[in-house]
Amino acid sequence: MTAPIRNITIVGGGTAGWLAAALLNSLLREKRPQQDAIEITLIESPDIPTVGVGEATVPNMPRTLADCGISEAQFFRCCNSSFKLGVLFDHWNVDETGAPIRYVNPFDPPPPIDGVPLAAYYLKYGAGDLEFAQLFSPCLDLREEMRGPRPFRAGEYPRGPGFAYHLDAGKFAALLRETCVARGVHHVYDNLQELELSETGDVAALHLEKGGRHAVELVLDCTGFRGLIINQALGSEFLSYSKYLANDRAMAVQVPHLTDDIEPMTRSTALGAGWTWRVPLYNRVGTGYVYSSAHRTDEAARDEFMQWVGPAGEGLEPRVIPMRVGRNRQNWVRNCVAVGLSSGFIEPLESTAIHLVDMSVRQLITYFPDTSYPEPLRARYNRQMERLYDEVRDFICLHYALGNRTDSQYWIDARKELKVSDALAENLALWRHTLPQAGDLDSAVLFSPQVYHAVLLGKRVYDMGFKAENFAAGYALDEDRWWDFVARNRAKLAQFTNRAANHRHLLREIRGELMGRERRAVERGETVSVARAEAELADSSLL
Structure with missing residues (x-):
């Protein structure tokens, strides 16, 4: 044996x-x-x-921490963690006028309406000035007001909108x-x-x-x-x-928060030869530039990156990290x-x-x-x-294959010279005529068809080149049902956003730092200076 x-x-x-x-x-x-x-x-x-x-992490992270026997409060205190409600992409695509497009990949799946994908309704009828993600996720509303994904006193790992962590x-x-x-x-x-x-x-x-x-x-x-x-x-x-992904270098630097606000979202901004990340922690902001050495020297990338970082990076020198991608x-x-x-x-x-x-x-x-x-x-x-x-490679490749920037050779090469897998190429041809479905993907452990919907609609590819006539094929779409859904869901999301706590104050509560009169004032919605509150907390600890 x-x-x-x-x-x-x-x-x-x-x-x-x-x-x-x-x-x-x-x-x-x-x-x-x-x-x-x-x-x-x-x-x-x-x-x-x-x-x-x-x-930054993905939404399975609460399960991972719980499986490791780590409490959320301990995790937030020890790792200066913050909440992540999605990834905000900026300047990865441009609209028909050449203006940069901003969109979010949220952690909440879009619900179907009577079995019909939400994206099919959105493509058919639109939603006024609302972005696709705003129809089913509170993440952009919470980010606008710098709130976290839950109210005060919610307890450990509560249910609610999808979230992950920065750490x-x-x-x-x-x-x-x-x-x-x-x-x-x-x-x-x-x-x-x-x-x-x-x-x-x-x-x-x-x-x-x-x-x-x-x-x-x-x-x-x-x-x-x-x-x-x-x-x-x-x-x-x-x-x-x-041959699929050109970026082989990264540089990173840590910068201070310049205001009391902590953005509850990772941000990715496209530059001339790659993209930057911005990961706001409780005590600082981690940021960096992922780029192609075939399109930028380290020195040129550094200059471009530090110009993007601005005053917060004054006097700092980023660390360059070669990447073995594959x-x-x-x-x-x-x-x-x-x-x-x-x-x-x-x-x-x-x-x-x-x-x-x-x-x-x-x-x-x-x-x-x-x-x-x-x-x-x-x-x-x-x-x-x-x-x-x-699966992860193909989802990342999608972001480049569907880019439409022409202002630098990097973005032209990313779209025209980089390869995509046979499976992704077949799907891109298919998705010009119909929305992604579960059977299209060989693996969907992390990136479901609904996540693909969010990216395709966020990039507005169906406004600029992709066809749209077959998205509703086989579905009976009811326009009144659609506008009723939009009104009811937006009211529900607004109600949740109004109850959610300010992100920084929520982190301080979880860390055990929001107490007494300050806690009561914050819960009443009164404006409290974080700097002053933290100073008072430090003074009280000396007594």
Whole structure:
């Protein structure tokens, strides 16, 4: 009888390593009594800095935190987190006059009307000055008033409009590390010097600088872009996505808030050779520029980026990060599973880095092996991860393929020179005549047909080139029913927005900093100076 796995070794820390450890410890060891004997060891080099994996997340993040046993209040306090209600895209497309278009990809799915996709009604009848997302999501209304996704006193992880989080990646890794160590994960600070392979080609042991030989059963490679085990030792081929996605560089800088307001949304603004991100945390704003080195030198990109940042970036120097964009052909080879940047990376346009770590670990738990590492388990895991990476790649490619800017060679090349997969090319041809449907997508783990609706309508492609005559085919559209829906839903969304708390004050309540007279004043809707309140809180702590 083949022996069960009793030891899991994770090589590399950061968000990928520690999130993998937290999920394995919680979902595999603690919640499966038969696996109680499993020991998890994370080996982290004290000399190699980690690349922060993402400061923005997707809507599965509340589930991830809950599965890791982390309270929302603890998460907000430790990681200076804030709420994310969607991604606001600016200047990715232009209208018929050449003016920049702004649209949002919200986290709320558009509901059908009597089985008819909301997008079909919207294309048929429009909605006046309302954007498509405003018909079913409060995110733009909440952003306009700088409110969060819930009222005060809502409790932990309440139901409501779709949301994710912004977070400090370094602090998040530290929180995960603290949580894991407290629950029995072994943490080793040491440098990997050599890998020992068995006669069958498995990783038999790691030779560490201080700790000597560390025997291995199942090993997770979380060594980042280097892929020390999966690529360098085991030879898994890395498949570049460079023919699909041109961006191969990023630069990042952290800037202060210039006002009390904290925007509850990630913002992506297209520049001349790529796009910028703006991720507002509780205490600062993370921002950066993702660009193509074929279209901008680092120096030219820096000048363009810092001009966009403006006064908030005065005196700051952005850090340049080369990106390895693509995925491994196989992310599980022999007894090694790659997780995080060693598994693959797709530019952070839709904040999928942490989600891909999460899904990698959940898939491993689903197909968890014994020490014979059955090939069918490996094959299915690799197939699932291939589909997931390709799903994310194709959704990102959609943003470029449907661009219409002509003011720089980068945007012309993005539309005309970059390849799209056969599946996406077929769908783009199809969607000129009908809306995306579930059967069109090979994988829809994260990006459903309704998310595609939001992007296609947000970019206004059906106003400029795509046909629209067949979108209502097979549906009986009732115009009175449509306008009744618009009126009722807008009233419902306005009512919710009026109840929602100011974003900064909501964060302070969750962090345990909004108390006493200030809390009562804020709940009455009175204007309270955040700077003054925080100063008074600091003074009171000295008494």
